[in-house]
Amino acid sequence: MAQNPNKKSTKNKATSASSSTRAPQNANARNRRRAAEEQAEREQAAVIAKERKQQTIIGIIVVAVVVVLVAIAGFSVWRANRPVSEATVQQSYDAAQAVKTKPSGANSRGGFLISKRGLDKKIAKAPTVEIYMDFLCPGCGSLNRTLDPTLTAMEQAGQINIEIYPSAFLDSLTTDQYSTRTASQVAYIAQNDPDHVIAFIANLFAEDFQPSESDYKAVSDATLQQLAVKSGVPSDVAKKSTDGTYKSWITKISAYTPLRKELWNISGSRKGQMTTPTVRINENYWDLVSIGSANSDLVSDFLKAVGLPESEIGTSGKLPSIGGTGKPIAIS
Structure with missing residues (x-):
């Protein structure tokens, strides 16, 4: 049986066309994945940066509170024990x-x-x-x-x-x-x-x-x-x-x-x-x-x-023995 001399050529052209179509599609997909990955990395980096900032702020606040508390405690101790002058x-x-x-x-x-x-x-x-x-x-x-x-x-x-x-x-x-x-x-x-x-x-x-x-x-x-x-x-x-x-x-x-x-x-x-x-x-x-x-x-x-x-107790005319000037009687 005689073969069609154009059959192989047609098949090759179809294959070539199919490959040519898939190439840009694959490239676009890769680009989208890469873009998504980069976006995810940027978002993660932003989250990490935000957390670090918050931790820094919290750390500053904690340090400030501790300093204030120490200062208050120090003042209280000083106030309680400082010499009190007559003046x-x-x-x-x-x-x-x-x-x-x-x-x-x-x-x-x-x-x-x-x-x-x-x-x-x-x-x-x-x-x-x-x-x-x-x-x-x-x-x-x-x-x-x-x-x-x-x-x-x-x-x-x-x-x-x-x-x-x-x-x-x-x-x-x-x-x-x-x-x-x-x-x-x-x-x-x-x-x-x-x-x-x-x-x-x-x-x-x-x-x-x-x-x-x-x-x-x-x-x-x-x-x-x-x-x-x-x-x-x-x-x-x-x-x-x-x-x-x-x-x-x-x-x-x-x-x-x-x-x-x-x-x-x-x-x-x-x-x-x-x-x-x-x-x-x-x-x-x-x-x-x-x-x-x-x-x-x-x-x-x-x-x-x-x-x-x-x-x-409560009996009129019965006054305590120390009277109006005596010292309290000590407990024995």
Whole structure:
């Protein structure tokens, strides 16, 4: 059979045409893959760069925070242990006295003396118990809840004078200056309704009211006003008590109080520093640290310190044996 001389040539042309078509297609595919790979590499590089930048920023922030914390810690240690000159104490005292709006019923050191007779009316033959407090302080709350029923009964019977020192040391742990606001409120109520200030303080320290020092939640003025009314304070006095009338005075008094050496701890890890609560009896430091370490009963210890049998708590005419000038009786 004769062969077609053009058949082979036609086949070769078809093959050549097919190869020619695939070549640019393959090239385009390779180019697309390469472009995709390059794009992926660029995106990955961008991600890595971004992560490195973020890590650098975080590192800078962490270093800055550490530096700030170290600085704060250093300042606190320095402040707690630095020598306090008489000139510094005097300047701080003078600054408190220079405040224009301050309660007339308070003494020059920031205390309100409350007795059966009223504000600033001392019963001469009865011991005077000074209590320095911050209304966020958990230790102050514990002391009040333990000792307040006894102190209140004795005060109402004319057996002791109570001298309260509202202070503001813990504002930094709150979001709304709770320590300063409540100290100012107590000062206002002490000045304008001294008959109910002890009850109001007890309600501020009540276990179901006192805010947490470690997990503080804001407390509104309205809530504080309601608490005052609950304590027996007239509504008009309660409303004005949260106006911050004595905030500036409280701030200055709170700066002065820790400088008073007679208030510094005489034992324990905070020896040489002032902490709250602080208690003095007839101007003699009552060492709560030693009492606490003895694991004894606080009420019994207090009664022994002033010299009063438990059976005579709240009995008019039965005065503690140390009187108005004696030193606290030591625990044996």
